Amino acid sequence: MSGLHLRHWPGDADRPALAMHCMMGSGATWGPVAEAMGGRIDLTGFDMPGHGRSDDWMPGAEDPDYFTAVTRLAAALIERPLDLIGHSFGAVVALRIAVAAPEAIRSLTLIEPVLFAAHPDPDQQARDARMAALLDQGDAARAATEFLSVWGQGPAPEAPSPRLMRQIALVAQTGAALHQDSARLLRPDGLEAIDAPVLLIQGGDSPPVVGGIIDALAARLPDVGRATIPGAGHMAPLTHPAQVAGLIGVNLDRA
Structure with missing residues (x-):
């Protein structure tokens, strides 16, 4: 796709990382988190189509669905094993990459993943x-x-x-991906194939469905940690960037 806006927060060149934002947000979400991390990772992000400074999403007849398109854009930015971070819809994109190519992931941090198919509510x-x-x-x-x-x-x-x-x-177009698991992230042996350390983060004040999703994912991941940020809601990367950064750092230490 032309008109994709990339963002970069320089840091340790030996610790590349890629972050995906939520729907109706932008890659700028990660600026406060990157600042709080103090250069520990070399962080790349991007504005999803139709978000931030990227062009609007105007698919052609032969283009894939939105979830698949965003996943392919993210995967194309991975040149070597890295630390993968995602928030909300971006966390589900990150999870899809990790299931498809576990060898490309050094660590996986999922903040408020909204894979509703894991916990119908x-x-x-x-x-x-x-x-x-x-x-x-x-x-x-x-x-x-x-x-x-x-x-x-x-x-x-x-x-x-x-x-x-x-x-x-x-x-609305993400319904099949998030509610029906159209990409089959929950297939047998899919989550179990992720051998990198995974950290699942939720806000203490988030909708209860998020905790149910995290319960379901944690039960199947081989190397998983969990954390709750008191007082945070769904937008923890923006409202509690220091806490999010600290937790990402814990997961980096485990990788």
Whole structure:
């Protein structure tokens, strides 16, 4: 894809790392975390299509689904084994890479992964049904506001920008990946093939479904640690960057 905006926070050249942000966010999410890490890793990030400074997502007839496209963009940035970090949807992208190519991963840190197929939850299903109904009615503004009220940082905007209203349509397009596990991340022996240290991080104030997902993933990963950040919600990399950085550092030590 042309128009993909890359971001780089220089650090230890012997410790390359790649980070993926959440839906309706941008690669700038990782700036405060990188600063708190003090150059311990050489961190690369990018703005997913339709986010940040990257071009809008305008797929052609032969293009893959959004989840697959973002995964391929991320995988193309991996030149040697590295530390892989992801938040929310970006964490599921990171997990897909780790399942497909475990040899490419030195450590894996997943913050608030939203692979809902791992833990079907009635409350989340109700939220998804509500968002789908609003989009069917053409009310992208309300759909974006309600989504961000659960998964965003601070009060959700009552009048979302046109960019946010385009992004909520992308969120809806991830349903097959996150709810039906279209990429089969949960297939037998998939998670079990990841032999790098994995750290699962959640916010203490996050929606309960996140804890259920982390329980399900942790039960199958061979080398896994867990951490909860008190007082944090879903957007912990932005609200608690020092704590997130410290936890990533713990996982680096394990690799």
